[in-house]
Amino acid sequence: MSYNFPATRTTNPKEKPDQSDLGFGRYFTDHMFIMDYDEGEGWHDGRIVPYGPISLDPASCVLHYSQMMFEGMKAYKSADGHVMLFRPEMNAKRLNRTNERMCIPPMDEELFLEAVKAIVLYEEDWIPTYPGTALYIRPYIISDEISFSVEPSKHYHFYIILTPVGAYYDINRGGLTGSHIYVEDEYVRAAVGGTGFVKCGGNYAGGMRATVNALANGCKEVLWLDAKEKKYVEEVGTSNAFFMINGEVITAPLYGSILPGITRDTTIQLLKSWGITVREERLAIEDVKKASEDGTLDEVWATGTACIISPIGVLRYKGEDIVINGGGVGEVSQKLYDTIYGIQTGAIPDEFGWTVTIK
Numbered sequence: 001m002s003y004n005f006p007a008t009r010t011t012n013p014k015e016k017p018d019q020s021d022l023g024f025g026r027y028f029t030d031h032m033f034i035m036d037y038d039e040g041e042g043w044h045d046g047r048i049v050p051y052g053p054i055s056l057d058p059a060s061c062v063l064h065y066s067q068m069m070f071e072g073m074k075a076y077k078s079a080d081g082h083v084m085l086f087r088p089e090m091n092a093k094r095l096n097r098t099n100e101r102m103c104i105p106p107m108d109e110e111l112f113l114e115a116v117k118a119i120v121l122y123e124e125d126w127i128p129t130y131p132g133t134a135l136y137i138r139p140y141i142i143s144d145e146i147s148f149s150v151e152p153s154k155h156y157h158f159y160i161i162l163t164p165v166g167a168y169y170d171i172n173r174g175g176l177t178g179s180h181i182y183v184e185d186e187y188v189r190a191a192v193g194g195t196g197f198v199k200c201g202g203n204y205a206g207g208m209r210a211t212v213n214a215l216a217n218g219c220k221e222v223l224w225l226d227a228k229e230k231k232y233v234e235e236v237g238t239s240n241a242f243f244m245i246n247g248e249v250i251t252a253p254l255y256g257s258i259l260p261g262i263t264r265d266t267t268i269q270l271l272k273s274w275g276i277t278v279r280e281e282r283l284a285i286e287d288v289k290k291a292s293e294d295g296t297l298d299e300v301w302a303t304g305t306a307c308i309i310s311p312i313g314v315l316r317y318k319g320e321d322i323v324i325n326g327g328g329v330g331e332v333s334q335k336l337y338d339t340i341y342g343i344q345t346g347a348i349p350d351e352f353g354w355t356v357t358i359k
């Protein structure tokens, strides 16, 4: 099936920002994608329009009960001018898993992918090429039934907005660094049976209190423990967490409270291809501490689309610091970052068939 999305061009194009100082979500492109859902009609009228405020009835369901979902992905431009997406079919599948959990109607995966391609190509001249940068893509769905009943909406809007983003770690300031992370042992992010395995706004609103505490303790993010026993490591903020102990890598299994990250899956496949053992197993924070004490804690890092790989230098747990790798960046973390970003931008051959060249 081929889709034709009409486009309305802005009369007011913005000036492009300085690529060496983009930040994350600071600048938005000139256009966005919108599509409607109505019961009986399905998803319809996908279109490209100038970027700008949207209008919602104050009684819209999303504003009160947060029936919504989002995705996060990136587009890259290779040195020879090709435009590439990274494993976008994984985002399409995850979107529908989230929709299912949030009682939002499913979207045809091909329709989703065509919409992403259409808006990215329309905004092609916004894709930055400065090292470490990318065009971040934020698709999301909100429910806009006018109703105070706590029940699934019959009307939805789907949007895609785009923001050119900078290197998470500026190469001019030394590249990757080891972050300080606060091990949260009071608040919890997600319990099994809840919504921890999907990308819905409520998960993030509920986590902010802990993040604010982490910042007040001189840390950049939170390492969440499991909700039931507050014993096993789960995720770091909005990223998945990896622990390398004695040459083997451990990450939390996808048992329902953890977000199945695409970078997580990419990391597991790469490590295995390098002959490194990866175990998806529960790991107690006390065992991380023990490994640090007996000198076997090699590296700890987080993975996600925004940062790709974020090395962790210190875990602050119950007032004590677990220092990893002298607080610096490990060899495996650095190699993962270089390899993934290299594949994403076409600088390293893609043996896995992960990149999708759309132009």
Ligand SMILES: *Cc1c(COP(=O)(O)O)cnc(C)c1O
Binding pocket: 072, 199, 235, 237, 238, 239, 240, 259, 260, 261, 262, 263, 264, 303, 304, 305, 306
């Ligand atoms: C998005 C997200 C991740 C990372 O997923 P990617 O697909 O790798 O970007 C991890 N944890 C949480 C809670 C997230 O929201």
